[in-house]
Amino acid sequence: MADKTFRYPGDALTITYDLARCIHAAECVRGLPAVFDPDRTPWIDPDAADADAIAAVIHRCPTGALHYTRHDGGPPEPVPTRNTVRVVQGGPLFARGRLVLTTEQGETRLEETRMALCRCGASQNKPFCDNSHQHLDWDDAGTLGTSPLPEGPADADDADGEPLRITPATDGPLLLQGPVTLLSDDETTAVHGRKAALCRCGGSHNKPFCDGSHRTVGFRSDAAG
Ligand code: SF4
Numbered sequence: 001m002a003d004k005t006f007r008y009p010g011d012a013l014t015i016t017y018d019l020a021r022c023i024h025a026a027e028c029v030r031g032l033p034a035v036f037d038p039d040r041t042p043w044i045d046p047d048a049a050d051a052d053a054i055a056a057v058i059h060r061c062p063t064g065a066l067h068y069t070r071h072d073g074g075p076p077e078p079v080p081t082r083n084t085v086r087v088v089q090g091g092p093l094f095a096r097g098r099l100v101l102t103t104e105q106g107e108t109r110l111e112e113t114r115m116a117l118c119r120c121g122a123s124q125n126k127p128f129c130d131n132s133h134q135h136l137d138w139d140d141a142g143t144l145g146t147s148p149l150p151e152g153p154a155d156a157d158d159a160d161g162e163p164l165r166i167t168p169a170t171d172g173p174l175l176l177q178g179p180v181t182l183l184s185d186d187e188t189t190a191v192h193g194r195k196a197a198l199c200r201c202g203g204s205h206n207k208p209f210c211d212g213s214h215r216t217v218g219f220r221s222d223a224a225g
């Protein structure tokens with residue numbers, strides 16, 4: 001789990017950017033091109049827009065690569081009241097909420113509000129997505145397969161501050177524990193539960209759920225993830 005975090009201090013807020021977790025989804029560039037300009041050095045100018053507008057765009061960053069700290073008295077980053085995991089078509093899992101990434105021994109590795117998690121098996125920065133899926137012959141519809149969890153409205157389940165614990169199992173799935181809503185890519189289908197094992201080897205025949213295929217495809221997670 002590499003940490004390549006850069007700081008961009010401004011008058012009203014300081015923006016931090018974790019290069020290793022950016023998958024160039026470009027929400028930031030589309031949202032505020034004056035602040036986020038990849039053709040400029042430095043590429044982030046924290047004084048080029050109003051602090052509230054910058055905060056709103058950073059909340060849209062799906063990976064958690066961008067964060068900010070306000071020093072103008074403005075509100076801190078909000079923690080979403082629901083824990084959601086959206087299954088991106090042909091791409092990663094976008095998790096949002098009060099997220100705690102843990103080791104199998106239960107130690108906290110990271111507390112976050114946004115993560116993009118690899119589910120093709122090829123990332124070099126596991127458990128995070130690094131866009132490796134784009135270089136593979138790998139695709140998936142971003143639907144919810146045959147779900148062991150019950151369906152319900154997409155906006156149900158307020159987690160009420162309870163965290164979602166995400167544990168990458170060695171050579172196996174991502175284990176979720178805590179209140180969570182899984183969403184299809186188009187967010188038309190949602191299932192709710194407190195426990196799930198999600199495929200991260202890319203080989204399950206019932207994506208996004210693990211069906212044990214990681215054993216037959218010989219999936220190996222690396223030491224860090
Ligand atoms: S929105 Fe986040 S993931 Fe997307 S390009 Fe910006 S920093 Fe990277």
Ligand code: FES
Nearest residue numbers: 199200201210213
């Ligand atoms: S992790 Fe892919 S099938 Fe179990």
